[in-house]
Amino acid sequence: MKKRISRNDVIFLVILLTATAGVLVAYERTVTRADAGASASVRVTVDGSVYGTYALGEEQEIPIVQDGVTTNVLTIRDGKADMTEADCPDKLCVHQKAISKNHEMIVCLPNKVVVEVTGSEDNGFDSIAR
Ligand SMILES: [Zn+2]
CATH class of the missing domain: 2.60.320.10 (N-utilization substance G protein NusG, insert domain)
Structure with missing residues (x-):
């Protein structure tokens, strides 16, 4: 039996992925800034x-x-x-x-x-x- 993926599930997944990507980008920016010594x-x-x-x-x-x-x-x-x-x-x-x-x-x-x-x-x- 195949489990049906509802439209809501897809939307939830997309939101989750976007949020994860956003966190990663923010993290990377922080690291890059620290490397550049801008705050040092x-x-x-x-x-x-x-x-x-x-x-x-x-x-x-x-x-x-x-x-x-x-x-x-x-x-x-x-x-x-x-x-x-x-x-x-x-x-x-x-x-x-x-x-x-x-x-x-x-x-x-x-x-x-x-x-x-x-x-x-x-x-x-x-x-x-x-
Ligand atoms: Zn000297």
Whole structure:
């Protein structure tokens, strides 16, 4: 015996499939946005105290000034933060790769400058990873 599929069943199925697809698309968008680092920012600390927090989604040049002298220049471009200038003797920070992922860091030991990628305040990454 064949079970008859009623018109209502078909409509229900279509709605269900559409809803599932919608959730998947929304999920994918969230993941993509997180990957692009649009909600991420970098926190600059100098000698252990917070110098400033800057959005990775915004192209900008941040001069890090200590005692009236610009010791480092951090450049944010294409969603990545890169130390482009420094007056430290080793220039290790300048040679470090640009950072964009949560908790990646650029450290300038001689100038006591630390640049760290942080997620947005409300995504809870900080509490998980620490
Ligand atoms: Zn350095």
